[in-house]
Amino acid sequence: MSVYVGEEAKVYYVTETTYGETPTSPTMYGMTTAPHVEPGLNPGLIKVRGIGSRDLQAIKKGLRRVELKVAYALPSDAPIDFLQHIQTLTSLSVEVFYEKTYGIIDLLHKGCRFNRVTVECSAEDIIKAEAELIGQNVAVGTAKVGATYNDHSGAVAFHESYVKKGVATLDRVTDYRFVIENNLRRVPVIRTTNGFLLKYLQERQRNCMGELTFEFEDKEEYDDVINDTEFTLEFGLGGTKKAVFSNCKWENVATPTRVEDLVGLKAPFVAKSVVIS
Numbered sequence: 001m002s003v004y005v006g007e008e009a010k011v012y013y014v015t016e017t018t019y020g021e022t023p024t025s026p027t028m029y030g031m032t033t034a035p036h037v038e039p040g041l042n043p044g045l046i047k048v049r050g051i052g053s054r055d056l057q058a059i060k061k062g063l064r065r066v067e068l069k070v071a072y073a074l075p076s077d078a079p080i081d082f083l084q085h086i087q088t089l090t091s092l093s094v095e096v097f098y099e100k101t102y103g104i105i106d107l108l109h110k111g112c113r114f115n116r117v118t119v120e121c122s123a124e125d126i127i128k129a130e131a132e133l134i135g136q137n138v139a140v141g142t143a144k145v146g147a148t149y150n151d152h153s154g155a156v157a158f159h160e161s162y163v164k165k166g167v168a169t170l171d172r173v174t175d176y177r178f179v180i181e182n183n184l185r186r187v188p189v190i191r192t193t194n195g196f197l198l199k200y201l202q203e204r205q206r207n208c209m210g211e212l213t214f215e216f217e218d219k220e221e222y223d224d225v226i227n228d229t230e231f232t233l234e235f236g237l238g239g240t241k242k243a244v245f246s247n248c249k250w251e252n253v254a255t256p257t258r259v260e261d262l263v264g265l266k267a268p269f270v271a272k273s274v275v276i277s
Helices: 220-226
Strands: 009-015 027-031 036-042 046-048 058-060 065-073 092-100 103-122 128-135 137-141 148-152 163-165 173-181 185-187 200-202 207-215 231-236 242-250 264-271 273-276
Touching (some): 065 092, 092 128, 220 242
Antiparallel strands (some): 103 128, 103 173, 163 231, 173 207, 242 264
C-alpha cells in the first residue's frame, strides 16, 4: 500500500437528465489538462450546547455541503464543452477518482452546477479556467461508474485567442480575465427522507465582469470613461468558440507608471450579460 499522488487522479463529467441522479452506465468526458482538482465535503455539523456543562451536549449532522473546484486548460478539441454549463446551468455528475493498479477511490459528485468560473489568458501562455461547482451529494466507492471514458485533449494557446471591442480587434491586449458568477443558493426543506441533502440549488443574480491589460498606446479607454461609452467585448476561446459580453462599461482605468518600465493600462469592466457559444 502507498499514498496516492496527483498523477493518479482524473476528472470526468456527464450531464444529468434528472437532478442529482447519474445516468446508468454513462459515457464520461474527461479533462486531461486539469492540473488541480479539489473535492470538498462538509457535513454542516449542528453543535448543541446546554446549561450544566462546558462541553457540547450533542453533535448532529446538518445540511451536507458539497463543493468542487477544477482548474484546467481549455481543451482545443472541445473548448467550451464543460465551460458552457456556467450559462446552461445543466446539472452534472462529476467523478473524481484516484487509481492505482490494486484499487480505486471514486468520489462521484452528484447534482453539480457551476457557481463561479474564471477564465484568463496571458501572452505566451494558454487559456486557463477555474470552475467552482456546488453539488447535492457525494457517493464514495471503489469502482468507476462510466461505461466509456473519452478525454478532451489539447490546449488553446494565446495566439489562438483574440479580443474584440465591437467589431474591431484589439491588438494591444497582453492579458485578459473574465468572471461569471451565478450566486447559487442551497435550499433545504424539512423532511425525514434525505433531509440532510439540499432539495433545490437555485441560481440568483448573475455577475459578469473581468479585466483587460493593455500596452498603453492611446487614450481610447480614458475617452470611454469620460463619455460613459457602452460596448461589447468578444473573447476567442479556440476554433469558432467565443464568449461575448454585452453592454459593457469600464469600471475604472489606471496606468501605473514607473521610470524603468513600459506603461501598461489596466481596465476592469462590468457587463450586463454574456453568451458563450
